[in-house]
Amino acid sequence: MAISVETFFLSPDNQGTLQAQIQQMIAEGILSGRFRKGEKLPSSRRLASHLGVSRITVTLAYTELLANDYLTSRGRSGYFVSNNAPVPPSFTPPQKGEETVDWTRAIGRRFTGGNMMNKPHDWASYRYPFVYGQTDPSLFDHSNWRLCALQALGQKDFSALTADYYDQDDPRLVEFIARNTLPRRGIIARPEEILITLGAQNALWIAAQILLTQRRVAAIEDPCYYALREILEQSRCHVTPVPVDRDGLRPDAIPDESDVIFTTPSHQCPTTATMPMARRHALLERARDIDALIVEDDYEFEMSFLDAPSPALKSLDTDGRVIYVGSFSKSLFPGLRLGYLVGSESFIREARALRASVLRHPPGHIQRTAAYFLSLGHYDALIRRIREALKQRRAVMQTAIDAHGLRVSGKGVFGGSSFWMQAPDGSNTDDIATQLRAQSVLIEPGHHFFHGPDQPTNFYRLGYSSIPATRIPDGVARIAEAFRS
Amino acid sequence: MAISVETFFLSPDNQGTLQAQIQQMIAEGILSGRFRKGEKLPSSRRLASHLGVSRITVTLAYTELLANDYLTSRGRSGYFVSNNAPVPPSFTPPQKGEETVDWTRAIGRRFTGGNMMNKPHDWASYRYPFVYGQTDPSLFDHSNWRLCALQALGQKDFSALTADYYDQDDPRLVEFIARNTLPRRGIIARPEEILITLGAQNALWIAAQILLTQRRVAAIEDPCYYALREILEQSRCHVTPVPVDRDGLRPDAIPDESDVIFTTPSHQCPTTATMPMARRHALLERARDIDALIVEDDYEFEMSFLDAPSPALKSLDTDGRVIYVGSFSKSLFPGLRLGYLVGSESFIREARALRASVLRHPPGHIQRTAAYFLSLGHYDALIRRIREALKQRRAVMQTAIDAHGLRVSGKGVFGGSSFWMQAPDGSNTDDIATQLRAQSVLIEPGHHFFHGPDQPTNFYRLGYSSIPATRIPDGVARIAEAFRS
The missing domain is CATH 3.90.1150.10 (Aspartate Aminotransferase, domain 1)
Known part of the structure; x- marks a missing residue:
């Protein structure tokens, strides 16, 4: 049986090289059961002319599929679906009935209902x-990012990318953050005081899980980053909003019973207010007086271009009271999902254990690529x-x-x-x-x-x-x- | 001031190309404040001879640093640290005092204490x-993985990699799983019934958060995957161990009060027992009788080489009672952190909202690379x-x-x-x-x-x-x- 050349079609929406598209089209035909074992494929010349591509493109796709055992070649008689090609399952899945599970009852905790989706995807x-x-x-430095990703994919780094790190991070990225990123904010931290997270969102979430319970009180800025409010509502702690003024959070307005204060001193979110130094000291003082911790979300400190950035709250903290949240989402890109937590070793130890339970660790390749991009100076x-x-x-x-x-x-x-x-x-x-x-x-x-x-x-x-x-x-x-x- | 060539040193432990190492060494010197603005770098010939590398390598490193504005060149007089080079912070961080925070009190919930770390990292x-x-x-197909990663880093895919997906997944990966991976296990699912997770660990964790509360009962296999037990203990539900025999979990031994049954029918973890078809049907029957849900962890179904894999429990489920956990950790690599959940739309909706709150989404580049690797047939x-x-x-x-x-x-x-x-x-x-x-x-x-x-x-x-x-x-x-x- 020969597979008709007419069944081949390249959609204009497809992505990837033409070779990849052809390869994918044939692989999918085999996997879905449309193309059967032993069936003959069109000659490369025919398929090339049908698709309007060069013959070498088709030949390369066939060769690759040959190497992957999807196809075999029989001398001059052409290419055939291999006998070793993957097969669709032989059993037919049963017809789905009406679902009988009562999900209203089965779901123990609901997480939907937040209002995150106010930006159109397009x-x-x-x-x-x-x-x-x-x-x-x-603006993004696409070509150097690509080079760093390639370097991180090299043979030397292979085990760093593929291994299960359990609860560990890429030591190169942690070292760079400790030696080069944090010092620019005046923060001195040892690697044991740093945890890589899946973006700042993940860092805030982890901090909330560890520090808050149903009996504890979180003080938040009003207005504030809405996703933080959702995180706190899910943690079921008491949430006290504290109005901000043109200098950001007002220390004197923070209630005595607060256990954890969430603040964005560099650029208050969303008002963009920058907290003056005197108020930063007052905030630390206030936290000390009521024995509260502070979670400092420094989500866009690199975006300071009108004046030099002032020291982070964390850099003024001698008590170990401030937990610092950093992010590469604004400076690199949000799809990277890379951020970090800086805090006392006791806190980071719990954060690491929780992260290990929830997701183990951020993917190795992402961490290593960022480490190269940072350390080669491309980031700056x-x-x-x-x-x-x-x-x-x-x-x-x-x-x-x-x-x-x-x-x-x-x-x-x-x-x-x-x-x-x-x-x-x-x-x-x-x-x-x-x-x-x-x-x-x-x-x-x-x-x-x-x-x-x-x-x-x-x-x-x-x-x-x-x-x-x-x-x-x-x-x-x-x-x-x-x-x- | 000229920077002495003696201060340059290539450690034999370094990774990356020689050019990258030189570039990194200079960037770090500038960032750490060792090299100051306006200081002159050694000539490329001198540095090359000092380091024992070719001159072109040093020249390329200098050129790259020039492009990144770390260095400037003044005609024939050589390379200098640029006036626009990043500066170390001008303020000195205060000496750290003794930490005064009482972490025993400050930590609301502890997550340490598990016994995950019984494999040496080396x-x-x-x-x-x-x-x-x-x-x-x-065994890993390193070169094709690298090619797919490169393709995913291409200009065309750029926005797919960098954008904040909020709560969405890469549609190409989801489509491949729906059309090609799940059918091999007899599972038919729509994209709305699939959620990409940060590995199977993350999938199990998400399922536990949504389905279990302090008042609910989880039935687990005994022995079972220890990380699952930790997840359940953290969720504070009641955990009932059910002994397994040579055919895996015994349906008749599952207590009536169970709300969620966690099972590994393909290869029981750790005993590797495979559950026979009759018992799979009996297990579904039992779950229906007591109105329990089942979380099926199919963590290594691709590793079937003695006999064809039998249909997943999920494929026999007409009630929507089974939640299926898949993973690419065994078949690709664990450092990838890529897995998925398949379940009823009501469940996946909650899982998606929880994932968005905890970490938003798995990094775009990882998802797209895997989508290419799968769809081009390399995976098979x-x-x-x-x-x-x-x-x-x-x-x-x-x-x-x-x-x-x-x-x-x-x-x-x-x-x-x-x-x-x-x-x-x-x-x-x-x-x-x-x-x-x-x-x-x-x-x-x-x-x-x-x-x-x-x-x-x-x-x-x-x-x-x-x-x-x-x-x-x-x-x-x-x-x-x-x-x-």
Whole structure:
């Protein structure tokens, strides 16, 4: 039996090289049972002409499939589906009935219901994406990242990538963070005081599990990062929101009964306020007085371009009271899922054990690639490039915002990648955001950052990390127009 | 000021190309403050001769550092530390005092105390490593993995790798699992019924969080995978151990009050027993009768080489009662941290929300690389190669075990990668393991697989996935000798 050349089809949506696409198409045909053992494939010339590709491309795909034992060749008579090719299962799965499990009862704990999904996945296809926290492909150093990934995939590093580390991290990455990243924030830490996490989200989650129970009180900033509020609600501790002012969290407003204080002193999230030094000292003092711990989320310290970054709260901490959360999501990219926790050894030991139970460790290849990228100096070059771009975009933003009389509610001292905006009283930024979306403009409504049932509806965030400077004036004009009408 | 060439030193332990090492050495010198702005670097000829490398290597390193703005060049007068080079922090961190935090009180929940760490990290340096669950570099298809990783790093896939997926997975990987992996186990599932996890450990952990509470009962196999017991103990549910026999878990021994049954029907862990079809049906029946859910951990189904794999429990499930846990750790490598959950949409929805809160999603690059490796047919070729090697090693194991009169307690029907061994009554395999380690032999004592305080001490596991066949006879001889004396 020969397989008809007509059944071969390259979808224009496919990704990968043409050779890979052909290879994949044949492998899938065999795996799904469409192509049977012993069946003859079209000649490479025929298939090439049918698909409109060069003959060598088809030949290379066939050769690869030969090596993988999907195909055999019989001298000059061509290629056939191999007798050793993988087979679809011989048993037929039973028809699925109606599910009889009562999931309302079977689910012991629910985790759905959060409001994380307020950014469209296809944000990159919008013309004016004032989104926050995504990567700008035009700034990222793609070629050096690729080289580092390749180096990390080399034979020498192979066991570092493949082995089960149990509860350990890549020592090279930890060493770089200890010797080069943390000192820039004034933090001195030994490797035993550092844990690599699957992004800052994972770091905050781990800290909450260890430090909070149903009987403990977490003080959070209001407004604050909504995903943190979800983490805390799931941990079932008591959550006390503490209003922030233009300098960030107010130490005197933190209730006495707080056990753990979550704060973002570098760039308050979402207001972008930077906490002055005096207040940082006061915050540490306050924590000492009530014997509370502090979780410091320093999620975008590298994005300081207006002024040098001030020392982290952690660097001022002589008690071991501060747990520091760092992230590479803003400076490299969020899909990397790489962050870290810095804290006392007693804390990190528990965090390590919990991480081991939940997920063992972040994938070795990711850790090693980042270690190379950092240690070869590419990271610093990238950060500098991002800073320059953000600085320029911010100036354009400021001009456009002023020109249209929009009101900035918070913009930080050191830079960052967003403005926190206040619309006139009575506006609903959720509605405005929906209207703007139809005009290819994305803004982030601010209500979900606030605590409690009476969330103000007239705030919004404008990120400029993913929008080219040239589009900013037009985009801001549309936003201003939407608020006017 | 010129930087003395004497301060440059290439450690023989370093990894990476010579160019990368030189680049890294200079970047670190600058970052740590040893090299200051404006200081002159040795000429490329001098540094090359000092380090004993070719001049072009040094020139390439300098050029790269120039591009990254660590260095500047001033015409013919050479290379200097750039004025734009990153600076070490200007503030001096305060001297650390004695920590005053009382961690005994501050830690709300403890996670340490498990016994996961019974394999030495340097197992690969032992001559006779009868360890379980690690990769054999001699079998892995390193070059194709590397090619797939490269493809996944290409410009086209860039946004798939870098974007924050929030709670989503790589659709290509999910599709491959749905269309090609699960059908081989007789499982038909839609993408909404599949969640990618950070390894099987993460899948089991997620299932336990959602299905169990302090008021619910988990039935587990005894003996069972010790990390599962830790997960359940942390979830604070009631745990009922159910003894296994040579056919695995006994349905009639499962207590009526069980809410969730954890089982490993393909290869019982650690006894390797394969559950016969009749018992699988009986188990489903029993679960239906007591309205319990089943979590099926199918951790090494691809390792079937003695007989075709039987359908998964999940494939026989018409109620939606079975949650299936799959893993790529055994077939690709454990450092990859890639597994998946298959279950009813209601369950997967909660699992997805929990995963988003804990870690968002497994890194995009890892998912995409695996998707390519699978869909191009490399995975199947790899599995075939591993199966052949394991089959051969198993035969050598069997011969050696028989020759030395060691007693096999369980060895499965389909193959797998280990023997479950029983030593004479009164032996302590922990002690023997320590003795053998001194002779470069690693075996895994079996007591930690058992539940409760009276763990039998005379079982052990012999894995053969990471030891070459040629070393097996000698290794088994040493084990036999240790038990005799």
